[in-house]
Amino acid sequence: MRIEQDIKLGFKDVMIRPKRSTLKSRSEVHLERQFKFLHSPFTWTGIPIMAANMDTVGTFEMAKVLANNKLFTAIHKHYSIEEWQEFATTNNSIDVQSNLAVSTGISANDSEKLKQILNIIPNLKFICIDVANGYSEHFSEFVKQTRTTYPDKVIIAGNVVTGEMVEELLLSGADIVKVGIGPGSVCTTRLKTGVGYPQLSAIIECADAAHGLGGQIISDGGCITPGDIAKAFGAGADFVMLGGMLAGHDESGGDIINKNGEPYKRFYGMSSSTAMEKHVGGVAEYRASEGKTVDVPYKGLVENSLLDILGGLRSTCTYVGAARLKELTKRTTFIRVNEQENRVYET
Secondary structure (H helix, E strand, O other): OOOOOOOOOOHHHEEEOOOOOOOOOHHHOEOOEEEEOOOOOOEEEEOOEEEOOOOOOOOHHHHHHHHHOOOEEEEOOOOOHHHHHHHHHHOOOHHHHOOEEEEEOOOHHHHHHHHHHHHHOOOOOEEEEEOOOOOOHHHHHHHHHHHHHOOOOEEEEEEEOOHHHHHHHHHHOOOEEEEOOOOOOOEOHHHHHOOOOOHHHHHHHHHHHHHHHOOEEEEEOOOOOHHHHHHHHHHOOOEEEEOHHHOOEHHHOOOEEEEOOEEEEEEEOOOOHHHHHHHHOOOOOOOOOOEOEEEEEOOEOHHHHHHHHHHHHHHHHHHHOOOEHHHOHHHOOEEEOOOOOOOOOOO
């Protein structure tokens, strides 16, 4: 046993210090980025914000709206082959198909399903290999096998929170590594297991490791406000993945629930008992539920939330003089704080 004495930080622990800027307006800020990848020959251009591969967020409906706004969606892995076929028939736009990833687990059945989906839509460029714990040797081996099978695809792999495992996954064939253990609003991994890593520090350390090898990272989880997204990019994240911030919309899946005369939509972690009962028949006796189930106030069309998110991000860039999102991390100085906001009127 040993203890690391240096304090690790989350988004709530810092703010970004403003800097002199030559920008006259938020409209001058360019949020699109272009990425080349470590292994795949594909080049992607867009705004690097992603909908998480949760079945109340990473839906086909969400993917269509986000693609129209040049954002990205990791489709959840519980759609059937028939549903994928229907989606392929009605959404054969290259813009939509280039801005989504097909998600997969690491079992033999998952591999077979992935193969069938890619046969249906060969234009899909991204594969998201998603497990809660990316530290197993079996996971690295699955990444290697997937790279061998699909040499041209962009492979996203996660989740991890330390630099050495980012390097391991990139060297195993991943192009992008998903970073985050326990920061999500409906994740209880830190409470159930005691395991985790504050998200801001995880981004800083993992981005340094990934960029040293020519790879990228996704910050997955922990964003509550548009300011948190800006902090993630400022810390070095190439992509930022959102769950709770995109939950509760028309495109988020699920039915509207009426509670005390107010509309809500259900949102839950993919390791929650709700998700496991829905998809695998319940929580296995050898494990615990590691997710919450909550009712999120209904938010209407996701387009409105996107305007708020992108507007906030543009504003961050003007405060530090970053004309392009790519420049934000170079112009970010974090200051440690004890408070974020004045909450005198908070109920």
